[in-house]
Amino acid sequence: MTRKIFYLLILTLPVAHLLQGQNRFIVEPYIQHVTDTSFHVLCETAEISRPIAFLAVAEHNTLKANFKQVEQESKNGLLHKVTFNGLKTGEQYVYRIATIAGRDTLWGPISRYAVPDFHRQPVVCTVIGDTQNSPEMWGHFSEMIAQERPTFLLHVGDMIQYGPNKDDWTDEFFYPARDLFRFYPLYPVLGNHEGNSAFYYQYFDLPEPKWFYTQKKGNTLFIFVNTNMDILPGSKQYRMLENALASSDVQWKIALHHHPVYVSSGYYNLVEQKTITGDPNTTQLRSLYETYGVDLVFNGHIHNYERTMPIYQGQIDTEKGVTYITTGGGGGKLDEAAISRTWFMAETKSRHHYIKIKIWDNTLSLEAIDSTGLAFDRWEKVKDRTWLTTPLIECDSFSFMEKTKVIVRNPNPNSTLVVQANGTYQLTTSEEMQVTLNETTILTAFVKNNAGVESRPSTRTFSKLTLMPAQKKARKTKIKAEYYEGFYTVLPDFDKLKPLKTFMTDTLSLDVIQPRVENHWAARFQGKFTVPETKIYRFLLESYDGSRLLVDGKEIINNDGMHYEIRMDNYVALEKGEHTFEVQYFDFTRRETLRLWMNPIYSDLIEFNEYLR
Incomplete structure (x- = not known):
């Protein structure tokens, strides 16, 4: 150590000591x-x-x-x-x-x-997404957004790069926007980069449970959804979302979540492959949004801008359609726009941007603004109040063994509720109608008034399931896991293949397949599990790439093909006792994921391994 450096350290030590106490x-x-x-x-x-x-x-x-x-x-x-x-x-x-x-x-x-008075002033807000790993651009947009003088701010997720890293939150998200957040409240959703980080729950003071919540601003309902979590029709979150939409009769409904329902680019499509036009884990939201008259859906995840045409039942419909906007250009590395124009695309640009929204009375308008201040896309919708609110269909269970009771609720006064079940119509002017079903039924309900106005229909399928009997109880055996190698793009016929290795294990987990090649391999798990009660059980299977679940030799879920993490579910009536299972899986490339959950219908899902204990 030189004398100069030594004296420099001596001089700086007291200053560092003083700073620690401040x-x-x-x-x-x-x-x-x-x-x-x-x-x-x-x-x-x-x-x-x-x-x-x-x-x-x-x-x-x-x-x-x-x-x-x-x-x-x-x-x-x-x-x-x-x-x-x-x-x-x-x-x-x-x-x-x-x-x-x-x-x-x-x-x-x-x-x-x-405190905004939305009876006298418009709703003005901004939307941005995917600001992660780019504090300079996020700071630049924060200054621009402040100049818009919004009443509040919206973020569609991926605020930061890595959820468990505290510095990402404090230094790269909050600090660049410190002079924005002290004037305007932020309403975010969780993206895949936040995951379910404790820092999200620590830093945001939102209505419980925070991963799902709503905000009513003037004549607009904003609904914040967590597409990292289970959002399939049998999930708790799906029911929360449907209830929030069905119980609101506001002029405008806007949903926000991270993953796209419709998008033309960004989903790992090769030039040779057919374009994936939305996240496969969110496609079931399309009919839900259409049923309850959602006007706009904002998402991020894909790092560019895209606005769709208004979509209703798979067609462009300027009157009933839902418009979907991908706004993932908040600072992350940009994704290329789609090579080919999809049937639903209205506008797309690969550039960093945010969106400004203005809502007043029956008019909603927005601008997409890039980092230079250029408004490169504009859109407006005018909607007169002539509709009736869609009725809500509630039930004991939409999968049942003997019968199920259905309640259809009509939130509209001075109107007639119409319920159709298997070709039979029933009408009532009451606020609700009760129907008991004892067979598989497609039930549709809508409302009409004396002026001839009809609500959008709500349709639900109720399935009667056949009880799968328990297997004869045998001595307890381990799970057999077989390992195969091959250039698989779909699940192979395992019965025609000879495994390279066989493992005996106590759990359903890819970790037991060791050693294994990095890519291009497959596995098959076979074993028994025990259910404690005779009930209808929900199974949820997630995999990257393809997978398949069989119970007692019957296919329950087919999640085959090359894809990233996709969740699929199904319902099975199981008798108390032992049952056999088989889970098939293949890995083409990138990360390996295989997870299985189950539990009685409407109960919180738990790991399938809990039923193996």
């Missing part, structure tokens, strides 16, 4: 959880401290705000939340946060917030 913001104060009468402000500090909050009504002809301290719970910590209550819509307020750690007081900036 408090600072890890995340500067930002607005969350806005209502008509209140809002929250959150922040994070480096030292354990206690927050204090100050609020003033903005006034004319004053050089200094008349701050008054707002009562808060005296709670020390690193993460802080303060609440401002008793506010009035349309009023402008000035707030400031401070934290006290011993004798050290850390002051946040003076910020302003006006």
Whole structure:
């Protein structure tokens, strides 16, 4: 070590020691959880401290705000939340946060917030997605978005690169947008890069359960969906989404989630392959959105911009159609736009961008704006209030062994509910109709009034299942796992192949297939599992690439083909006792994924391995 470097270290040590004792913001104060009468402000500090909050009504002809301290719970910590209550819509307020750690007081900036009065002003917001791994571009867009003076902000996921990494949240997401978030609340959804990160739940003060929630702003309902999670029709989240859509009669409905329902590019398509026109895990949302009159769906995931034509029942329909917008250009590396124009494409561009939305009365308009400030796409929809709300179909179970009770609810006053089941029509002017089904039935319901206006129909299939009897109980055996190698693009006929290796295991897991080649291999698992009660069970199979599930020799789920992680489910009536299973799988390339869940219908799914214990 040279003498010069030695003296430099000696001089800097006291300064570093002093800095360790000083408090600072890890995340500067930002607005969350806005209502008509209140809002929250959150922040994070480096030292354990206690927050204090100050609020003033903005006034004319004053050089200094008349701050008054707002009562808060005296709670020390690193993460802080303060609440401002008793506010009035349309009023402008000035707030400031401070934290006290011993004798050290850390002051946040003076910020302003006006509680929007959507009876007198339009809904103005911005949408952005996939800002991960690009704090410079995200900071640039934050400055541009602030100039739009939105009432709130929307993010369609992949805010950061890696969910478990705290620095991604604090340094690459919150810090570049610190002067945006202190004025305007953000409503995000989870993307695949966040996963189910604890930091998402820590930093965002949203309605429970946070991975799914709604916000009503003026005459618009915004619904935030987590497409990382199970969203198939038998899932809890699907029922939450349907109930939220069915129970709202607002003028405009807008859904947001990370993965696309319709998109023309980005899904690992080779030139030789037919284009995948949407995420296979979200296709079931198409009919749901169409049934309940959703106007706009925003997603990210694909790093470009695309707006579809209005789509209804697989056709362009400018009156009933749902418009889907991919807005994944918030800063991540851009994906190329589609080589060929799909039938539903209206506009596409491969450029970084955000979207500005304005909603007033019966008119919704938007602009897609790139990083230079150029509005490269514009769209407008005008919708008069002449529709009836679609009835909601509820039931004990849409898969049953003997019978099921169905309740159809009509939310429209002064109207007639029409229910059709297997060719038979029933009408009532009551708010609901009860129907008992004892056979497989396709049930359709709609509402009409004296003016001849009809709602969109709601259709559901109810399936009567045959009970699969338990197998004769035998001595407990392990699971047999067979390993094969080959250039598979679909599942092979395993009965015609000889395995290279055979493993005996206690769990259904690809980890037991060791050693194995990196790509181009297959496996077959065969064994027994035990169900504790005679019930209808839901199975959910996820794989990358293809897979297949058989129970008692009968195919239950066919998830075959070359694809990334796709989930498929089905329902089986099982008698209490032992049953056989077979799971087939092949890997073409990239990562290997095979997961199986099950549980009684409408119960939270658990790992299939729990039924092997």
